[in-house]
Amino acid sequence: MSSKSRAAGGGRGTWLKIYGTLIFVFLYFPMIIVLLFSFSPTRTIVGLSGLTLKWYQELFQDTGLLTAFWHTVLVGLCAVAIATVFGTAGAFFVTRVEFPGKGVFRALVMLPFLLPGIIMGLTLLIFFRNLNVPLSMFTILMGHVSFTTPLVMFQVSSRLLRMGPTYRWAAMDLGANPVQTFWHVTLPMIRTALIGAGLLAFTVSFDEIVISYFLTGTWMTLPVYIYGMLRFGLSPKVYAISTIILLLSLVLITFMARYTGRSAETYRVRDRRGKRDAA
Amino acid sequence: MKRRTSKPRQFIKGIPIAVWMLALVVVPLMFTFLMSFYSSSGLMIDTTLTLENYRLFFTDPLYARILFKSIRLALVISVLSIAAAFPLAYMVSFKIRRGRNMLFMLCIIPLWVSYLVRIIAWRTILGNRGVINSALMAIGVIKEPLTFFLYNQFAIAITLTYICIPFVFIPVYTALEKIPRNLLDASSDLGANELRAFVNVVLPLGLPGLITGFIFSFIIALGDYIIPLQLGGTQGIMFGNLVWSQFGFAFNWPLGAALGFILFAIAVTILGLTSKFGTTEGGFLSE
């Protein structure tokens, strides 16, 4: 930024920063509360009675919860696997093939991700009922696949578009047939996008409650299980598991930040238009 | 150098995604649409086609009232989210030089913290034995816990706003980042102070991002049913609850299908507005 715009923002900047900080605090305050309460032996404000790990211990003895946790991981991995295959194929299709009505097609694919979960939940519920499919892991998995696939497709197609057609042309020009081009050139170049999209999809799937709640029978994922726990009031175990989920999310985000974002940009073609390089 | 329509052989690539789309989007929607014309008698579903469900929606004031209430609340929530997210985005984009990426990530993190955890957090804060009440009682300001924090529209509003802020932040921030800084240099060079630069340069250019953020927030708020269920109590029944209950204890799937389809129509129309007036690229999936 030039010195002019810096100077122009001088005094006003401080008020803005104060306001911004307040919003920031607002954003993080609830999570800190949860964190604190997970270590508090009573249900009142922490600090009065010291810290305890009692609730975490109870967590690990709750078999229902542990099973639900495992279920969530399982669904997450499966959904990501399926979404990656379908989403990547879709990305290649959408970026390489021209056909009328492509905009509508793309919109339809993105719908499950953009619409409120309740709509997807009920449409799928009706769908499975009409086909007489009982509510089970399968239905939940299908629900998760519905919103993770557009995510993968969007990320991968963005990457493909940024990559541009030149590398493919170069590969083919140098003697690689389409399969070889895909395997040796395209795939390695979208690898980071794939991983990033996969992590993102897993994170979203892990936390998903809205659609899952519609499609769940007795086979439960963790959010559904926790939701059930909420029916009986806020037991401190809830805070403990919430804190764990918080930490897990943070770990996943750190991984994601590594794979998407700036690091992935090293593969971007430096835009030469208008730029003059020296030797 | 794109051809208008590609060779048929290339469409093979599209088969997986087409199958996916049919199975998980198109056909379920069609089934839902169809079911909205059925009716429910007891535990059975009568498949004779009827417009009863839609008629009910349009004539019974209950539904209109609740939909209207939900829309109003969703608008309020969206405005609040923008009021929170826009200045934050402006601050990070224009006022922070070092560590901007870090700060951006910090603003995004709440998005990835579990939705459920965030709801639990607010129940804790707002409840009778929650943080606010306990704090106020401890200081001695009040003797009895204040009940107006929870189980009403206020609780829904504040929780949903909390959820929506990151969803608004991202498109707004993306749009603001795209504004070339030399435009601001040029405007200040031509004599504009910061307010005028803001009104004439930043706001118009950042508007698509704002619109996108607003619409995302609106749709999230309108369609949510879990937060009203958890925090709304009897005063806070929203359209989402209404739809949900048809599949729960009210057990009127056809009506639920009809209401759901109406919600779908509203959402799709509004999303259509985004692509017209908002930013298409970026959204909340860019890195």
Add this chain to the structure above:
Amino acid sequence: MKPDNAIDLVGVTKKFDEVTAVREFSTEIKKGEFFSLLGPSGCGKTTTLRMIAGLEVPTEGRILLEGSDVSSTPAYRRNVNTVFQDYALFPHMSVRKNIYFPLKMKRISRSEAEPRIERVLRLVNMEGFANRLPQQLSGGQRQRIALARSLVNEPAALLLDEPLGALDFKLRVAMQKVLKDIQRNVGITFIYVTHDQSEAMTMSDRIAVMKDGLAHQIASPDEIYNNPATAFVASFIGDMNFVHGTVRDNDGKTCLLDVEGRKVTANRAVDLGKGAEALVCIRTERVQINPQRSVENRGSATLSRIVYRGTDYEATCRIGQSEIRAVVQAVAWPTELRLGDTVDVAWSAEDVIVFPREEEADVIKYSAEAV
């Protein structure tokens, strides 16, 4: 279809929906020739190159590579390689792996390939860079690696799509020499796309000058410069004066024209009848000011503008309503001349080129009004 042609283009046409990008392009490119496609952006030169490479399929016409018809052969089965404008070095591969890639596609083992890779690196003066990644190289270095990668397969022809476009001026001139040397040494056919006419003129054996999909002239630089086939070619290459004239007489060998009321003689075969409206062209460096010896086409004019350009002077002379620019070497410039002076301008009848007036629309103008 002779066997010592590297490439034959026979009536090659390319249409994209309603737009015709390349119109009936025909030529024979000999082995070892340095052939350039020159023209402004959008003229179809890159499309033509891509059709030769196999990245586009011609709508009509045929392309032959060393005698065999490859019009519908895909790019990966054609024995030509391309150096792309942005080099397209695979970023996830080292320089060595990049160069090995075409050999790998031919299933040549690493041990066999290694000496070839080394050889081609030496050719472009980039030994020692084998383990670097493309991101670690400068623009000029990447360009040379792209060249090496395309040469390692010893293709029948090398296609280059404005390869020097991103380099700064001094480097570009140096690389032109490098490319030309490599082409001579290896003896390989080069097909070179550029919009820079001086580049094409210095390096090529033959140039195809294109506009709007049509090749206006395919000839040697000398021929194109001195005998441009159309007004467009005349304006695109070098610095040309254009004035309006009318044909007074034409006997097939000499043409007499009326320009601004004075007689102009052209010693050229001109295909225009008496009374026809013409475009009269003279190269700026061929216009003489106050010449000592006797020259045809002499007349007086007023100096309306003098620009000193270091190596030469550009003097604009007004003759009636028209302006003729003369470029005179600084050493030969009559230093007593001032703005507004009346001078004699003259040019040899050999140097007059005449085109039909309609071609004026094709002339590339470089003036403030044209912007």
